[in-house]
Amino acid sequence: MARETTGANPSSGKTAGSCASPGSDDARGLASCSGPEEPDLQTFLIATGVVALAEIGDKTQLLSLILAAKYRKPWPICIGIFLATIVNHALAGFVGELVARWLTPTVVHWVVVASLGAMALWTLVPDKVDADEADKGDRHHGVIVATIIAFFLAEMGDKTQVATMVLAAQYHPLWQVIGGTTTGMLLANVPVVWLGARFAHKVPMKATRIAAALLFAALAIWIGFSGVRTG
Numbered sequence: 001m002a003r004e005t006t007g008a009n010p011s012s013g014k015t016a017g018s019c020a021s022p023g024s025d026d027a028r029g030l031a032s033c034s035g036p037e038e039p040d041l042q043t044f045l046i047a048t049g050v051v052a053l054a055e056i057g058d059k060t061q062l063l064s065l066i067l068a069a070k071y072r073k074p075w076p077i078c079i080g081i082f083l084a085t086i087v088n089h090a091l092a093g094f095v096g097e098l099v100a101r102w103l104t105p106t107v108v109h110w111v112v113v114a115s116l117g118a119m120a121l122w123t124l125v126p127d128k129v130d131a132d133e134a135d136k137g138d139r140h141h142g143v144i145v146a147t148i149i150a151f152f153l154a155e156m157g158d159k160t161q162v163a164t165m166v167l168a169a170q171y172h173p174l175w176q177v178i179g180g181t182t183t184g185m186l187l188a189n190v191p192v193v194w195l196g197a198r199f200a201h202k203v204p205m206k207a208t209r210i211a212a213a214l215l216f217a218a219l220a221i222w223i224g225f226s227g228v229r230t231g
Helices: 042-055 059-071 074-102 105-123 131-137 143-155 159-170 174-195 205-230
Strands: none
Touching: 042 159, 042 174, 042 205, 059 074, 059 143, 059 174, 074 143, 074 159, 074 174, 105 159, 105 205, 159 174
16 A cells, blocks of 8 residues: 555554453443454555556567577576566665655655656557577576576666566555566566467557556556645
8 A cells, every 4th residue: 555654543542453451431332352454455456457567568578578489498487587576676676665765755755656657658668679688698507597687687777677666665565566566577477488479469569558558647646646635
């Protein structure tokens, strides 16, 4: 969920979610204390959806297609993509969270809004990649290591990495941001690795890029107006 501050109820002196002691005035009329709240996966779902759409037609998805054609070993490639993504996005998430701590909430809010707006425009630009990207992993290494190196380097400065930083600055907990963006990357890339060109050619790239751009724009507008209402 979006970052917000919670604290004690000044009138009661009790923190939110605390249970009243038996026999107290606050406990009258209550049959039992409520148990632990169910985990809120809003952040995870937002991060998954944003990155999955942004990854369609992205440079790293095209790299997945090249790696699949070159090595023809789907399982090691998928494992390499997972490891490279979770490390890369963990670093991006920590940077985004640190930036959010250094800046005031108002500044962070409008930086996030501006970044999402820029991401909407960036998503409309088709990415290109060539076979040399796959060779960055060094052909003398195993498939997993080669995929990790090639994918990690290709993801540096990519829009999905920037999206992870932006999401980490605005949403918490951090593990849901990282888990969501990693899941989004796998949802977009695993089918390409397993089905190859047959799958990639059937995906309407232009329509998907427009849908992703609209999602980024809608998220920017939503966060912007949410800040205006609560500010």
